Amino acid sequence: MFLDMLRDQTADSPERRAAALAGLRAYQDAPRGKLRKPMPTRFRKGKARLRDYGAKGATGRAVIVIPSLINPPHILDLRRESSLLRWLADQGHRPFLLDWGTQEPKARGLDVNAHITRILLPLIAKFPVPPILVGYCLGGTMALAAACLTEVAGLALIASPWHFSGYGTAARGEMAALWASAKPACEALGLVPMEVLQSGFWRLDPARTIAKYEAFARQESDSDAARTFVAMEDWANGGAPLPFATGRQVFEDFIAADTPGTEAWRVAGVPIAPAALTCPAIEFVSLNDRIVPAASAANVPDRRDIGAGHVGMIVGRGARAQVWEPLSHWLNTLPRSK
Known part of the structure; x- marks a missing residue:
């Protein structure tokens, strides 16, 4: 091709x-x-690992950073000089990266909903104090669903598709x-x-x-x-294959039918919609993103439009000023404990 x-x-x-x-x-x-050694695992659920990037002595809430199921999670820790996770830790936050792991053919029935209910929600429940969720790309779509299903202290979306009709x-x-x-x-x-x-x-x-x-x-x-x-x-160009049910749901339910954008998406029987959120939420939207166009955004009230590409808003030269620093400032406005 x-x-x-x-x-x-x-x-x-x-x-x-x-x-x-x-x-x-x-x-x-x-x-x-040489490939860098992954950060230590704090919690695990099935093939998934929650990797600990927390700064020594940091207090306050955990910040779970949720990447897409597509492509490896290390875009959020690409190089030491362009690592959102390590930078957040340097600012005194307690970031954890969700590594979804590699599924085998026997997991063919594991769809997006099951990733949320069987993996993401149990990992969130490991923390005695509700954490903050930061979702990137499809990880943000899933984080929004999780925030509708359980108590979290805040939700940040970065280049996360919601209105899939916005693809055109x-x-x-x-x-x-x-x-x-x-x-x-x-x-x-x-x-x-x-x-x-x-x-x-x-x-x-x-x-x-x-x-x-x-x-x-x-x-x-x-x-x-x-x-x-x-x-x-x-x-x-890397990344683990998706379970068949996940691919089917992404292509047929999300992209073709736009179940999230039409408020038809339900997880565990619960309607999922931005309007159902009860926690503080912020959204970073790229105006020139070709992978997740701005028209597909969830449009939460605190929406920040920026001029970086889909990957550039995470690791580009302007990422720190346009996303990292505003995200850290927003995290600091949330209660440090319950």
């Missing part, structure tokens, strides 16, 4: 095609450092076609491979997918920007 996109996007420019291929080769050949008719049609072609094989496997999900992301913005490799071909290989690009691409 990448080669098909490359041919389409560079049909009139052999020079651009050559540059993109050179960038792809440079990315493939780029040196990788064309994009939703592309993703429906992708799922129609992939569904039989995924059902047989019991899993949805990351390649299926990645191709869906590529379809949202094929021009940018090619352009970023063209740009990478021009970067100095030993520059900080190049190292960041490689780390981000490794993250974007």
Whole structure:
């Protein structure tokens, strides 16, 4: 599919095609450092782990940071100099990262709802004082549901889709076609491979997918920007497969039917909607996000519009000023204990 996109996007420019291929080769050949050891596990539930980033001596409420089920969780701790988790700990907060783990085919029936009720809610219940939830991407969608089902001290959403109709008719049609072609094989496997999900992301913005490799071909290989690009691409191209039921719910119930945005989503029989929240909530929305468009936001009353991309708002040059610092300030406005 990448080669098909490359041919389409560079049909009139052999020079651009050559540059993109050179960038792809440079990315493939780029040196990788040693993988960092994961932070220690505080609690576990099935395959999931709650990893402790808390600062020594920090008091106050736990902050559970919930990544998407899609792609690995370490985008929130990508490099030491671009780690939201470590920075929050440096500010005196008690962050924990939810690592969803890798599911096997026998977990084929584990849908999004089950991830919430069987994994997320039991982990929240481990804390004697209700924690604060910070959700990124689909993790925010799930965190909002959890906040409707149990007591939490606050909810922060970062680039989290809710009104899936906001993707627009064309994009939703592309993703429906992708799922129609992939569904039989995924059902047989019991899993949805990351390649299926990645191709869906590529379809949202094929021009940018090619352009970023063209740009990478021009970067100095030993520059900080190049190292960041490689780390981000490794993250974007990695990730565990999803249980079949999760993929089906995302593609059919969320993207196609927009059950969250139409207030038709129920978890454990409970209607899930932003209006049902009883805790303080804040939302960071990117106005130029191609993965989670601004039109898909939940629109909680405290909405902060920013000018960074889907990944840039977490690890980009402007992430600290636009998201990290406002998030920390908001966390400091919440009660430190019950």
